[in-house]
Amino acid sequence: MKATAFAPVNVALIKYWGKSDPILRLPANSSLSVSLTNLGTTTTVEWRENAEPKIITENNFPMSVGLSSSASGYAALTVAMAAAAGLKLSEKELSRLARLGSGSACRSIPGGWVEWAKGNDKASYGKTIFPANWWDLRILVVLLSTKPKPVSSSAGQKLAATSPYFAARTKAVPGKIKQIKQAIKQKNFTVMGEIMEADCLNMHQVMQTQQPPLNYLLPETEIVIQAIRQWRGEGLESYFTINTGQNVFVFCQPQNESKLVDKLSHTGCVIEVRWDKIGPGARLLA
Ligand code: PMV
Numbered sequence: 551m552k553a554t555a556f557a558p559v560n561v562a563l564i565k566y567w568g569k570s571d572p573i574l575r576l577p578a579n580s581s582l583s584v585s586l587t588n589l590g591t592t593t594t595v596e597w598r599e600n601a602e603p604k605i606i607t608e609n610n611f612p613m614s615v616g617l618s619s620s621a622s623g624y625a626a627l628t629v630a631m632a633a634a635a636g637l638k639l640s641e642k643e644l645s646r647l648a649r650l651g652s653g654s655a656c657r658s659i660p661g662g663w664v665e666w667a668k669g670n671d672k673a674s675y676g677k678t679i680f681p682a683n684w685w686d687l688r689i690l691v692v693l694l695s696t697k698p699k700p701v702s703s704s705a706g707q708k709l710a711a712t713s714p715y716f717a718a719r720t721k722a723v724p725g726k727i728k729q730i731k732q733a734i735k736q737k738n739f740t741v742m743g744e745i746m747e748a749d750c751l752n753m754h755q756v757m758q759t760q761q762p763p764l765n766y767l768l769p770e771t772e773i774v775i776q777a778i779r780q781w782r783g784e785g786l787e788s789y790f791t792i793n794t795g796q797n798v799f800v801f802c803q804p805q806n807e808s809k810l811v812d813k814l815s816h817t818g819c820v821i822e823v824r825w826d827k828i829g830p831g832a833r834l835l836a
Contacts, residue, residue, distance in 0.1 A: 551596070551597055551633075551634045551635070551636055552594065552595070552596040552597075552634055552836075553594070553595055553629075553630045553631075553633035553634040553834060553836065554592065554593065554594040554595075554630060554834070554835045554836040555592070555593055555626045555627075555629035555630035555633065555832060555833065555834050555835060556590055556591070556592045556626060556832065556833060556835055557590055557591055557593075557621075557622045557623075557625030557626035557628075557629060557655075557658045557659070557831075557832035557833075558585045558586045558587065558588075558589060558590040558622055558625075558658055558661075558829050558831065558832070559585075559586050559589040559590055559611070559618045559619070559621060559622045559658065560583040560584065560585045560586065560618060560621055560622075560654065560657040560658045560664065561583055561584055561586065561618070561689060561791060561793075561799045562581050562582065562583040562654065562657070562791070562793070563582050563583060563584070563730060563742070563745070563746040563749065563791065564580075564581050564582040564723060564726050564727055564730060564745075564746070564749050565581055565749055565750065565753040565791075565793070566578075566579060566580075566581035566653060566654060566666065567579070567707060567710050567719070567753045567756055567757070568707050568710030568711060568716060568720065568756075569653065569707055569708075569710075570668065572704075572707075572708065574649075574650065574671050574674075575649050575650055575652070575653040576653075576668065576669070576670070576671065576674050577653055577666065577668050577674065578668065578710065578711075578716075578720050579668055579719070579720045579723040579724075580665065580666060580667045580668045580723060580724065580727055581654075581657070581665070581666050581723075581727075582663070582664070582665050582666075582679075582727055582730060582731070583654075583657045583663075583664050583666070583676075584662070584663055584664070584687075584689065584828045585657070585658060585660065585661050585662065585664060585682070585828065585829050585830070585831050586689060586826040586827070586828070586829055587682075587826055587827050587828065587829030587830075588610070588824065588825075588826045588827075588829075589610065589611050589622070589691060589824065589826055590609075590610060590622045590626070590658075591607060591608065591609045591610075591619065591622040591623045591625070591626040592607070592608050592610075592626060592835065593605065593606070593607040593608075593623070593626035593627050593629075593630045594606045594607075594630060595627070595630040595631045595633075595634040596634060597634050597635060603631070603634070605627070607623060607626065607627065609622065609623065611691070611824070612693070612696045618654060618658075618793060620651070620652035620654070620655065620703075621652055621654040621655045621657065621658045622655075622658050623651075623652070623655070624648050624651030624652045624655035624658075625644075625648045625655045625656075625658035625659050625832045626658075626832060627648075627651065628644055628647045628648040628651065628655070628659070628832075629644060629659070629832045629833070629834060630834075632644060632647070633834050641659055641660055641831075642675050642677070644659045644832070645657075645659040645660065645675035645676045645677075646671070646672070646674070646675045649674065649675065649676075652704075653666075654666075656674075656675050656676040657676040658676075658831070658832055659675075659676055659831060659832045660676050660677060660678040660831045661678060661681070661682045661828075661829060661830035661831030662678045662679075662680055662681040662682040662683075662684060662828060662829075662830070662831070663678065663679050663680040663681075663684065663734060663828070664676045664677065664678055664679065664831075665677055665679045665727070665731075678831075679731065679734075680734055680735070682828045682829055682830050682831075683828075684734070684828075685734065685737050685828070686803075686804055686827065686828075687739075687801055687802070687803065687804075687827065687828060688801070688802050688803070688804055688807045688825060688826070688827055689799055689800070689801055689825075689826045689827065689828070690788075690799070690800040690802065690807070690810060690811060690814065690823050690824070690825055690826070691797070691799060691823065691824040691825075691826060692774055692797060692798040692799070692800060692814055692820055692823050693797050693820065693821045693822040693823070693824070694768060694770040694771060694774065694796050694797050694798065694819060694820060694821060695768060695770065695796050695797070695821070696821070697796075699766060699794055699795050699796070701764055701794075702794075703793075703794040706757065706760070706764050706794060709760045709761060709762075709764075710756060710757075710760060712760050712761040713755075713756045713757075713759040713760045713761075714759060715752075715755055715756050715759055716756050719752055719753070719756050722752075723749075726745055726748075726749055729741070729745055730742060730745045730746065733745065739787065739803055740787070742789075742801075743787070743788070743789030743801060744789070746789055746791050746801065747789045747790060747791065749791075750790070750791040750792055754766070754767065754792065757794075766792070766793075766794050766795055766796060767792065767796060768796040770796065770819035770820075771792060771796050771797075771798060773817060773818075773819050774790065774798050774814070774817060774819070774820070775790060775798070777813070777814070777817055778790050778800060781810075781813060786806055786809060786810065786813075787802070787803070787806065788800050788801060788802040788806060788810055789801050789802075800814070807825060811823050811825060
């Protein structure tokens with residue numbers, strides 16, 4: 551049997567960094583993300599008698615540069631594999647399975663705003679907390695470099711607890727999740743953006759103070775961060791977040807989207823800006 555699935559990239563506003571169980575890929579802290587509409591992976595799986603399954607997979611964006619290709623990749627593989635095997639799994643079961651491939655992949659199964667709670671194997675999966683059409687925000691994907699990252703996030707996370715800031719971060723996350731959920735509920739863009747940006751920088755501080763230190767940011771990343779802050783001071787409001795890579799996700803409101811795309815494209819260090827919005831999650835195509 552054969553099946554094709556699409557799964558989106560998800561972007562965490564409250565990040566996950568560090569695992570309580572590296573085999574089951576259980577996170578040290580809960581996290582919260584949005585599933586995108588455009589950016590993602592399409593995977594076809596064909597089970598063949600007495601042979602390895604045939605898998606064809608394609609990302610519509612560059613891999614291993616901090617754009618979460620492992621999340622969309624494992625989510626698409628999970629949905630296609632299950633369907634091709636004739637299994638009828640619930641969203642929760644698919645999310646738990648995807649988590650075993652790459653932790654954050656469990657957040658690419660549901661659509662909209664997704665929370666991944668920490669907990670045991672049964673309790674730790676991605677769940678929609680607000681639907682995709684709850685709030686029309688735009689996410690600009692700012693590509694600064696296509697050079698693969700030096701250390702995978704799985705390898706990096708193994709050493710998260712060597713940072714003196716790790717324990718404080720995991721302790722603070724539940725409070726941040728509560729606050730950001732309230733901001734999303736009230737559609738308060740400023741509060742949401744400030745919490746998101748602070749959490750991103752907090753995660754990178756943990757990475758940079760691990761042993762050995764891990765720095766995923768490039769000089770170009772810093773240029774974009776400074777520009778976003780400067781434009782914000784001038785009234786053009788947007789907020790950034792960055793995963794394990796040198797590229798940047800920028801959240802903005804629809805009225806500022808084209809102006810920001812134009813300005814970002816003229817910073818002198820940007821290869822490409824893709825626009826995206828919050829979308830419906832992983833699904834079967836055929
Ligand atoms: O899913 P992994 O193990 O590749 O970890 C990704 C973790 C971050 O992207 C850095 C943060 C997150 O929550 O997406």
